[in-house]
Amino acid sequence: MQEFIDLDSLVVGVSRDSLQSHKKFSDKLNLPFSLLVDQNQQLHRYFDVLKEKKMFGKKILGTERSTFIINNEGILIKEFRGVKATGHAQAVLDYLKQLK
Secondary structure, three states: OHHHHHOOOOOEEEEOOOHHHHHHHHHHHOOOOEEEEOOOOHHHHHOOOEEEEEEOOEEEEEEOOEEEEEOOOOOEEEEEEOOOOOOHHHHHHHHHHHHO
């Protein structure tokens, strides 16, 4: 997390889960960043991350894990879509370091 801070970056997570669920998850993993609640799915729709998925053979509407880099002017400059958690933070750090 310190490397992101050193790169003048703000890390925020977003989920459709409830505030209580966010708190429990954040406390359990001792997350060093904020989680935003998007139960009305406004941000999910804006960033087009609601995707049809299959779970136990049934179609559901789920969230495509994604990372968006927005510069200080509020302009979206990079999207990472369909990411896996393992190694992803390093990939984002590497991209941010390229910008400096």
